[in-house]
């Protein structure tokens with residue numbers, strides 16, 4: 001056991017079979033040359049170097065995210081997970097998550113990923129409607145997605161599914177039906193994300209050319225309310241804006257590392273990390289392109305291109321932004337550096353945006369609908 005705060009490890013695997021028109025994550029077309037192998041080696045070397053910054057820690061989560069890490073060789077996932085276990089002290093309930101796309105080719109490798117130490121799969125279903133999947137530019141249909149979910153349930157003890165809603169033409173009625181079908185798949189965790197038109201994506205260009213019109217804010221709010229109602233009725237707790245779990249044990253420990261302001265090492269192209277050393281929070285950020293990241297690790301041992309010290313106010317601002325996303329909120333003592341006036345809190349409580357709680361700042365359901373406004377009022 002160590003006295004320093006527990007740690008999560010985030011690994012970014014940036015390759016995808018195809019780039020979806022809505023996605024603005026740090027992604028690159030999957031390659032068949034030597035680069036992915038070089039990247040896997042660089043990731044392990046980066047983890048080893050970053051151990052010097054964190055010191056000994058309890059490891060509570062490893063998250064293989066992307067991109068599409070289910071395209072990675074399971075043997076590499078095994079090496080990466082083994083390295084994290086070797087470098088830090090794994091807790092008995094260590095959560096090891098892999099993000100996967102629901103194609104048959106990937107589902108065939110789920111058992112190998114389970115052997116590599118993955119115990120939680122996060123499957124990007126996005127929809128159970130073939131037309132919607134075509135609109136979203138996905139390379140799977142609903143039947144394939146259902147088969148992949150069945151394979152995931154056989155291979156892993158824990159399953160989360162991602163869905164995208166607020167698609168053009170969606171109504172609360174047909175979205176409620178689709179959610180009900182998703183519930184039948186037996187996942188313990190559901191992340192329904194409202195479609196966001198991100199700048200610079202193919203969808204952004206399509207909207208600007210008038211090819212489709214995303215739902216307006218009022219329809220978006222109705223669809224959000226449908227999501228909350230259907231999932232709550234099915235026994236899911238909306239512990240975060242877009243994350244619903246069947247009971248506390250089903251919550252994503254990895255995401256809670258972010259939202260509760262704990263430390264995490266971020267490795268892989270474009271990955272962010274947050275490590276507290278002697279009470280000072282440091283923000284790391286890796287080079288975005290795989291070739292630059294690999295070169296950086298070869299030159300300096302670590303993959304991050306920058307390491308910035310956050311001052312107490314910046315650290316508290318981050319803590320506020322992430323903490324208000326979860327129903328548990330954030331302890332007032334964690335954001336003391338912001339000097340939030342008690343009468344501002346009282347006013348936001350009176351407006352129904354914050355829960356009346358002397359110890360913590362907690363957004364009400366209405367407050368979570370206007371989180372940007374809430375955080376900017378509290379943080380400035």
Ligand SMILES: C[S@@+](CC[C@H](N)C(=O)[O-])C[C@H]1O[C@@H](n2cnc3c(N)ncnc32)[C@H](O)[C@@H]1O
Nearest residue numbers: 022023066067068100101124162193194195196
């Ligand atoms: C980093 S992606 C990785 C998942 C995996 N590659 C896949 O696509 O199935 C994580 C999730 O973010 C969500 N997402 C990405 N871009 C989005 C957008 N513009 N609007 C809403 N959700 C989005 C999708 O649900 C996706 O499954």
Ligand code: SF4
Nearest residue numbers: 016019020023066067
């Ligand atoms: S949504 Fe997933 S598969 Fe599509 S580009 Fe983004 S990370 Fe890749």
